[in-house]
Every structure is written in C-alpha cells, then in structure tokens.
Amino acid sequence: MGYNVMARTCPSRVVLHRIGARWTVFVVNALEHGPKRFVELKTHIQGITPKVLTETLRTLERDGLVLRTDHEENPPRVEYELTELGRSLLEPLRAVRRWAEAHVPEIEAANAAAAARES
C-alpha cells in the first residue's frame, strides 16, 4: 500500500511510464498465447520496426515481464514469453486493447464533430 501514481516522486510512476511506452501494449498482447520468436512478433505486430521491437523487448525483460530464451542454434532461434508478472499485466492491457477496438466509431464520430465545429 501507499503507492500513488499522482505523487511526483512515487516509484509507481516509473512503472506506469514503462507500461505506457508506445509498443508495450502490443508486445504483451502479442505474447498472450505463449512464446513467440522475434520474427513472429515482428510479423504479427504489423508495422513495428526491428529497432523498436528490440528496445521494447529489452525493457520488458529488464522489468521482469518478459523472458528471453536464446536457444543458441544456427540459424539463431530466440524466443520470448511472458513471465508470471507479465501475465498479470496481460489482463489490464487486454482490456485496454479491447476498449480501443470496441470504440473506434465513437472516437471517429467525436473527431468528425470537432472538425466540423472548427470549420
């Protein structure tokens, strides 16, 4: 108890900042059904660049949300999967994802209305 994201110096802010990073929602959701390889993630999350995917995965790994397993084969085979902590984050982030997918029409209508009001 005692953590509060509204407080300037609260460490939970750092955590929230990480979760809020641009591609975290995508990567965590993409790993919902078990381990995936780098290319599989890159293919599944359309439009993500290898650089950004690497950065996101490294951060998630340092935070203990993702486990990276290098099978040291040739050709290389590296797998990523959610840790238990990562899976606990999956639920909230899945909800956010579903909200985004469910409310596109409302958001678009609101934007259209705002644009019309300006002109």
Place this chain on the structure above:
Amino acid sequence: MGYNVMARTCPSRVVLHRIGARWTVFVVNALEHGPKRFVELKTHIQGITPKVLTETLRTLERDGLVLRTDHEENPPRVEYELTELGRSLLEPLRAVRRWAEAHVPEIEAANAAAAARES
C-alpha cells in the same frame, strides 16, 4: 467488429495511440470522481505542466472522452469531466493504474537483478 490493433492500417491503432499518450492515464483517473477545474487537476496530478495538461485535455475533448465547460466568469472557471465514453475508458485505465501501484516491488527487484547481472 473486425477491428484489430495488430493490423497496420486499422483505425483502432490511432485510438490505442491516443490512450497511450503520456498523461492520458493520469487525467482520466484524476477525473474519476466527477468534474474538476484546471488548477485542481494540475495540483492533483503532481508534476504535470500546464502546457501538457492543456494538450492532453484538448485531445481528450476532441476524442469525446472529456467535456469542457467554460463558465465564462471572472476570474475564469473552467471545468472538465468525463463523458459517458470517457467513463467507459476509466475502468480499463484504473486497472492499469492499480497494476502499476501494486507491482512496484517486483519491477524494482527485476531491475536490480538485471543491473547486478551486468556488473
């Protein structure tokens, strides 16, 4: 139906991108208990600058998540509150906030372990 954030051109991505903006989680959570004035928000969300708060509120307003009411008084009094759409987003974002506040120790431990491994 048919919206999928993993697809490059899906409009739900734009929506997810907005939600993921740095301060959206804070502002939406700060408005959970009803209307608040600009300064109240600024005070409650410690460390947010007026500029960023304004930008965030404007975006949320355009997306139909927040209603802005200028009471046209002197000194100025402007109130912000969640719309029905905004309140529906509050639930997922509150879950994210709670997750952040609940898992600080694990994240910090993971980071410490990662740092130790490097040295």
Place this chain on the structure above:
DNA sequence: CCGAATCCGGCTCGATACTG
C-alpha cells in the same frame, strides 16, 4: 490570479540500411 499560447532544447520515435 486562472487558463492558457508560444518558443525552444532534449530526447524518444521511426524509417531505412546494414551485419553476424
């Protein structure tokens, strides 16, 4: 005194190209 708008530096983000 409140609710901004403006300008600017730093840092992150993203596209493209290249490597082991």
Place this chain on the structure above:
DNA sequence: CAGTATCGAGCCGGATTCGG
C-alpha cells in the same frame, strides 16, 4: 534469423508570456 547503426522528424517538458 535476430538483431544494430544511422539519421531525421516529432513529441515532451521547461521557461516565458498573455488575455480576461
């Protein structure tokens, strides 16, 4: 396959200024 390197665009945040 699984990344790195480089570089330009854009967002973030701070300081300053402004109208009511």
